[in-house]
Amino acid sequence: MSLEMFTQHLFNALALGALYGLIAIGYTMVYGILRLINFAHGDIFMLGAYLVFFTTIAFMPAWVAALLLGLTLLAFYSTFVGFGKKPPMWFWIPMAFSICMTGFYAFVAPMDFTPPWVLAAAFAIVVTSAIGITVDRVAYRPLRNAPRISALISAIGVSFFIESAAVVVFSGLPRPVRQPDILVQPIIFSLESITGNAESLVRVTPLAIIVPIISVVLILGLLWVIYRTKPGLAMRAISKDIETTRLMGVSVNKVIALTFGLGSALAAAAGIMWSLRYPQIFPYMGMMPGLKAFIAAVFGGIGSVQGAMIGGLMLGFMEIFIVAFFPELSGYRDAFAFILLIIILLWKPTGLMGEKLKEKI
Amino acid sequence: MLKIENLHVYYGGIHAVKGVSLSIPKGHIVTLIGANGAGKSSTVRTVAGLERGKGSILYKDKNILGRPTEEIVRNGIALSPEGRRILPHLSVEENLRLGAYIRNDKAGIAEDLEWVFSLFPRLKERAWQAGGTLSGGEQQMLAVGRAMMSRPELLMLDEPSLGLAPLLVKEIFSIITKIRSLGTTILLIEQNAFAALSIANYAYILETGSVVLEGSGQELLHNPQVKAAYLG
């Protein structure tokens, strides 16, 4: 393989691997804390992509956006603060504003919500994160003391529910995503200094460069939360011993909600970047990447954030480079992940970075 | 400060605590003594909100039975649980900071951290070591220090001397009296009846879920029944 081709594949592998890693982190964090495989995680990823699609390409009515923002605030407030005391100004002023705007845009001045790209992405991430928190609240929290299998079945139910609801609301048809020109206009750089050949050119889209960079920034941010903040300390404590953490005065349910919120935000970011790189979205688009990211999480050692990232990168590299070296295997691309899963389960069930899983006493 | 009245705790069909009543005055060490399975842990775990119970638990004249643990801890009750329950993957300092989770006064937390380190110099040397690598005695000290980090008004210690060498037991008990002298009220659960009775202002003896005997520490220390059953 020529150096140019290799470099190009390298960029692709890095971008794909980073996306798997971002999704895998959500699986691994929830598993680390609740020993629950959150099957709905891939669908959260899909919702992130759809929300951006509906604000930038097929415009969303402004009243829907105002309503979603109001509900998001409600979800965050009721989860992290609660209505035990009278809500403060910073809650009810935006809340009243959102209600007024919903009514105004719906009945007085219908119009579309047309934010610039970056705002649309932020909007999608925040709303998706609230959806993740709501899923935990509605489907998992009531089952916290039930046998683990109940929550697992609930997770499968949530996944089906989100997918089916998406088919109803968005329709099942795949929709093309228009990629912003500046993200896909290839950058061409020369490898002449290495190969001595003036024709050694590598074409890379800015997207392939930006995706790993954004992923790394997001993951560094997450690691900062986990290792440098108080809720992060509580997360690490809960993953080993919920009861003792509770004895320290930690509101365990809030910390778990935060975990779902952060994991869902990362999944939404991944969904947005995914829909730009593979520009087509459909209600079931989360299934395959979700499954593969889950395998990446198992491979890296489920429960470990660093492991999820490494697992994601490994899987991305494997998919891209096996097909690059053996093009005749390209039809089996989706099978590699599962072969990897079988190998890891046979050889080292705890994964690369995983600790020995102890049944909790 | 704390008044438990007619407390019952059930685990499915097991009636573990059968109408226990105790009273813990402010500034005292009250000890709860009994053999394995007598219902001591169940009692304090219910005070801390970890188990459901029937009856009433009055803390500063308010019934806290059935309140969530985090609220009870925020109101000034800390429990150092049976078996220490150190978080093995967190460092010693992180374990202590977790103990101060409900507080937001940075300066005060730093001060108390130094205070715990001065009580237990061995913890200071190991501040960055993972909790799981400490010896049993060090873990027990960490568990006591961690419970103190929330600045509790009532400190409950569930068998702090369990499995410790006699010298360490002495050290732990001298620290418990020191904590009382600083104004913290203590509910001490022990199987080591002699040591506990020696420092306690008042003591209750629990057998299969019921209080069978109570009295001041000195009184019970010289009670022939107690001598026969617990001080053998």
Ligand SMILES: Nc1ncnc2c1ncn2[C@@H]1O[C@H](COP(=O)(O)OP(=O)(O)O)[C@@H](O)[C@H]1O
């Ligand atoms: N989680 C539990 N489930 C069922 N039974 C329990 C549980 N915890 C304690 N018990 C039972 O309750 C009784 C009292 O236990 P415990 O309060 O731990 O006693 P102690 O601390 O005095 O040794 C024992 O018979 C014990 O077997």
Ligand SMILES: [Mg+2]
């Ligand atoms: Mg006990």
